[in-house]
Structures are given as C-alpha cells and as structure tokens.
Amino acid sequence: MGQVAWKALFLSLFDYKTEKYVIAKNKKVGVLYRVVQLSILAYLVGWVFVVKKGYQDTDTSLQSSVITKLKGVAFTNTSELGERIWDVADYVIPPQGESVFFVMTNLIVTPNQRQATCAESASIPDALCDKDMDCLEGEAVVAGNGVKTGRCLKDRGSTRGTCEILAWCPVEKRSKPKKPLLGSAENFTVYIKNSIRFPKFKFSKMNVLATNNESYLKSCRYSQEHPYCPIFVLGNIVRWAGGNFQEMASEGGVIGIQIEWNCDLDKAPSECNPHYSFSRLDNKSAETSISSGYNFRFAKYYRDAQGVDYRTLIKAYGIRFDVMVNGKAGKFNIIPTIINISSGLALMGAGAFFCDLVLLYLIKKSNFYRGKKYEEVKSTSRKSLSSPTLNGNQSPEQLDGL
Secondary structure, eight states: OOHHHHHHHHHHTTOOOOOOOOOOOOHHHHHHHHHHHHHHHHIIIIIIIIISOTTEEEEOOOEEEEEEEEEOOEEEEETTTEEEEEOHHHHEESTTOOSEEEEEEEEEEEEEEEEEEEEOOTTOGGGEESSGGGSOTTOBOTTSSSEEEEEEEOOTTOSOEEEEEEEEESOOOOOOOSSOTTGGGGGOEEEEEEEEEETTTTEEEESSOOOSOTTHHHHOOOBTTBTTOOEEEHHHHHHHTTOOHHHHHHHOEEEEEEEEEEEETTSOGGGOOEEEEEEEOSOSOTTTOTTOSOEEEEEEEEEOTTSOEEEEEEEEEEEEEEEEEEEEEEEEOHHHHHHHHHHHHHHHHHHHHHHHHIIIIISTTHHHHHHHHOOOOOOOOHHHHSSTTOOTTOOHHHHHTO
C-alpha cells in the first residue's frame, strides 16, 4: 500500500457520514407510523413510568420479624378431664409466639395411659386376627399403637378378634366430639407484631401505631379504619379467609395471613403502610377428602408415688395460622430512568423499521418507494481507469466510487 493510500486512509478517520432520508407522501403509512409512535409513547409513560415506576431503584430483599401473642380463656367439662379452664399456655402451640402458631379447638383425650399389654383397636386392619398365628410376636402393628405379643384376643362367642400389643394402654379411642370443645376460641385475639427493614435504603417500619397511650392496644381491634392496630379476632380472620370458624374448629385447618409492604420512598414514610390479606391454605372440601383438616398428637407425662410413669395422650385438632410477609420498596434513581428512556427510544426505532417494511414490501407502490430509498452506485473497473481512452467526461459519482 502506497504513501498516498495510507494518507487517504488516515484522513478518512475524520470524515462524518450522515444518513439520507426520503420523505414518503403516503398517508396510510404516515398514520400507521404515528399510531405506532403514540402506542410506544403511551406504553413508556403509562406502563413503564406510571404503573411500574421505572424511574425508581427497587429493593425486594425485605428483612422481617414476626412476633405473635394470643389472649383468651375457654371452659370445658368432659368425662375424661372434668371441669377445666384452658388458657394460652394450654391451647397455643408453640407458646413462644412465632410466625406460625397453632390454636387447639377440639381434642380427643386418653388419660392415664401406662406401658402394659392390651388389645389393639379394632379399627386398625393390621390388628385383626382369627388365631394366635396371625399375631406374630415382636411385629409392630402397621398404623397402630404398639408391638404384637403373639396372642389373639377375642370377645366371648366371637370368631374374630384383635391382636394383643405391648403399648401405652388403654389405646386411643377413635371418636372425637361432634361439637368442638374449644369453639369459644372464635372470640380469642392474636397480636401480630411485624417489624420490617429494606437494607438498600436503610428504611425500617412497624405495623404498630406509634403512640404513648398504653391502653390503645388493649382496646383496639384491626379494621380498615384502624390499620395500625395489629389485634385480630380469630373468628374474623377465618371469616375474611372465606371459612366458617365452627366448622374449621371441628376438623382443623390452615389459614394464611399475608402482610404486604409496597413502599414508595419518594413519598413520606407515613405513606408506607401494611396491607393484610387472608386465605385458607388447606383442603376446603372436607366432605370429599379424607386428608382434610389439621391435627397432631402430644402427651403430658407424670410419675405416681410408686415411681411408675403414665401420661395423658391428646389428639389435638385446631387451626394453624401462617403469617407471611413480603414486599418491595422503590426510590428515584437516575440510572434506571436513563435505561428505560433509552429502551423507549429503541422501540421508536423498531417502529420506524416496521413502517419501512410496510412501505417497501407490503403496499402496491413498494417498488417505486424502494427505488427512491436505495441508490445503486457501481464502481469503475481498474482496467478502464488505466485505459488511454479515459477522458474528462466521467461524472463525479463515478470518480468517487473508484
């Protein structure tokens, strides 16, 4: 490459190239172009900036703490337990007040169980027997209460019986009260204290009204008029979730309490408020599902004067409440603003490209517009350039294309 060529290449670095625009006097394409522009502009302003707040930086890494505390007293009178008062230490599990807590509403009590031998429940298929050979010694009863001893126990005059087992005797009875024993739990209250923090913006808040009035939390109840009173009546929570408390109290169930924090930190902190929603999370069709409801067993152990251990077995039915917290915070930031504006401008270019396709390929006069938009410039061959017949009649475009 010669010195002249290198010089030309160097000088070309300082050339400025601009696009050639063709104005097409076509009303249909012009209207289409303006409609596309307005649609993109409406999307950018309405959806991106107004609805989605695309001018904000967001923080979804919500840090949350939930503390719960229940209040209420119930009275029962049963053959197993006699007259008894139930308070929060009896019917709330676990007692330390976590984001997931269980309120017992119905129960089956089997008192004074001791480790001994007795007949297994006849409602367990694996315990049924015709002879001793059906009760293999040392074999655990499937879905039962103990280990087989090798004996088949029959009532007088009966040809079929149940296996004798080594277990906590007597075994648990299978029938539960038709009416929930702790149905009055519908009027119990729960205090849900929620503290949240958005670490990116160093913003913290609680769902409790900031007041020095000590009697406020003792008398208030949550409602739309009192969103910063986190005292909820259990019956109201179940009703808001679309359930009936007395029906759920009999078989048990699971209720979800959702606390949503969506905070626009460009506004005053008082505008960042919690929003509550309630839903039933277990199977609602108790008539069509044998797995509906919620229950579990626990025991309270004792020792008599002779040093023999015994226990009271309780099969607890009740409602489990799951408190779930989520949310996000947003605050103005120039970087996402520029990014979203740039994306909108790029979409404008895509709209122009779409209209070009319509103009050049989809309308009747597309060949005419295509000829106006694109110029074809052919370069002169080197052979003709070196020919002695070259004269001064060449056009500037031909010379420039060499």
